[in-house]
Amino acid sequence: MSLRFLPYISFPGNAAEAMSHYHEIFGGDLQVLKYADTDTTGFPFTPSPEAVAHAQLEADGLLLSGGDAVGEDNPPLSSDVYSFLLSFDTTAEAEEMIGKFTSRGGEVTMPFEPAPWGDHYGQLTDRFGVVWAFDVPGGAG
Numbered sequence: 001m002s003l004r005f006l007p008y009i010s011f012p013g014n015a016a017e018a019m020s021h022y023h024e025i026f027g028g029d030l031q032v033l034k035y036a037d038t039d040t041t042g043f044p045f046t047p048s049p050e051a052v053a054h055a056q057l058e059a060d061g062l063l064l065s066g067g068d069a070v071g072e073d074n075p076p077l078s079s080d081v082y083s084f085l086l087s088f089d090t091t092a093e094a095e096e097m098i099g100k101f102t103s104r105g106g107e108v109t110m111p112f113e114p115a116p117w118g119d120h121y122g123q124l125t126d127r128f129g130v131v132w133a134f135d136v137p138g139g140a141g
Contacts, residue, residue: 007084009077009130010069015052018128019066025100028059045070062086078129085133091120094134101126 011018016032023030036049047053051068064084088094091112098112105127112122112134120136 004063006063006065009064009066010074011052011066011077011128012074013051013068014128015055015066015068016050019052019055019057019064021104021126021128022057022064025097025104026057026059026062026064028057028062030057031055076129078125078131080131083123083131083133085135087135087137089136091136094120094122094136098122098124098134101132106132 009015009018016034019030019032032055033053034049035047035051035053038053040047047068047070051070052066054065054067056063056065086094086097088097094112098106098108101124102108106124108122108124109131110121110123112120115121118138121134123131123133125131
């Protein structure tokens with residue numbers, strides 16, 4: 001069996017802005033497809049031409065996809081029941097990434113520090129409401 005876990009975020013109408021934001025943070029290659037660039041014939045809904053049908057960011061160790069949610073009553077992104085875990089080799093790498101998020105409106109919700117299980121661990125919520133967790137196994141310096 002070949003399995004890959006690839007997170008997908010349905011944004012409440014701001015997918016282009018959010019995916020561009022993540023591109024600034026992670027670098028890599030960002031592809032964005034808007035509904036204006038697709039054939040929506042036969043769709044059970046009428047999307048805004050400027051809405052993002054699909055976006056994909058591929059960077060070192062990361063493949064993140066997303067698009068604009070369709071419908072009237074979409075749930076908010078902000079939640080304490082999930083997070084995206086980023087694992088690093090050193091605390092310096094993790095701290096640098098945390099700095100990229102916080103300098104762009106992210107808010108630390110759990111300080112990045114030694115955890116009871118021996119790793120360095122912390123969390124933040126980005127300006128879109130997505131929770132990101134940061135981990136360095138064994139607390140490697």
